[in-house]
Amino acid sequence: MHYKHCCVVDEQYFYKEYVLVQTENEEQTVVGYKMQDGDMLVDSETTPDRKQHAGGAGFVRPRWDEDAAAWVEGATVEEMAAWEAEHPAPAVNLDALRAAKQEQNKQALADWLAAHPLTWTDGKVYGVTEQDQTEMAINFAQYQLATAAGQPAVLEWHTQKKRCHSFTIEDYTALSLAISAYVYPYRRYQEAVKETIFAAQSEEELDEIQIDYGSVGATA
Numbered sequence: 001m002h003y004k005h006c007c008v009v010d011e012q013y014f015y016k017e018y019v020l021v022q023t024e025n026e027e028q029t030v031v032g033y034k035m036q037d038g039d040m041l042v043d044s045e046t047t048p049d050r051k052q053h054a055g056g057a058g059f060v061r062p063r064w065d066e067d068a069a070a071w072v073e074g075a076t077v078e079e080m081a082a083w084e085a086e087h088p089a090p091a092v093n094l095d096a097l098r099a100a101k102q103e104q105n106k107q108a109l110a111d112w113l114a115a116h117p118l119t120w121t122d123g124k125v126y127g128v129t130e131q132d133q134t135e136m137a138i139n140f141a142q143y144q145l146a147t148a149a150g151q152p153a154v155l156e157w158h159t160q161k162k163r164c165h166s167f168t169i170e171d172y173t174a175l176s177l178a179i180s181a182y183v184y185p186y187r188r189y190q191e192a193v194k195e196t197i198f199a200a201q202s203e204e205e206l207d208e209i210q211i212d213y214g215s216v217g218a219t220a
Contacts, residue, residue: 005020005045010039012063015062019041054085054088060074061079092203101209125159126159126179140155154166157175185216186216
């Protein structure tokens, strides 16, 4: 005995039901559904996607296309218009969509900087993430405070995945400025994308905005 799922269609191949079919000795039995005159079984293990609202994906009246072996829209233009009038698209919270897109923009920059550190003039590799820059600034401020208070202080920083080593003020300042210069074009790109995001007037406009930090290096 063998079981499989099929779709029931009428004589015009419009979708009707999703059923379980039992096969025994080459005889098929539809479980839990009474086949009507003109009904046929389509060997499709998944149901056609049904449209939920105007503008959404799926079909209003799915119909099986034997030649393409796929579901197609069977509703007429008039039927589609009437259905969509009764099932309008849900209201879009554009502010929430803009905020989500901007979070995507920020995360894309963070991911890019984490994956693309700076190889400095000393041949060593230094992190350039926002956290790296913040920690460098705090480290330098604490060094200045200690020096101003007449306390012994050593200015230190580290390469990626290595322990800290000492720096002269001149080298530390030069490294910090080099990191700022390296990151600056990416920050400018982030702000340009942000401006475009918050100027978008529809969900479609937001979807069309491309975020590609890899394109910055070619023009930086």
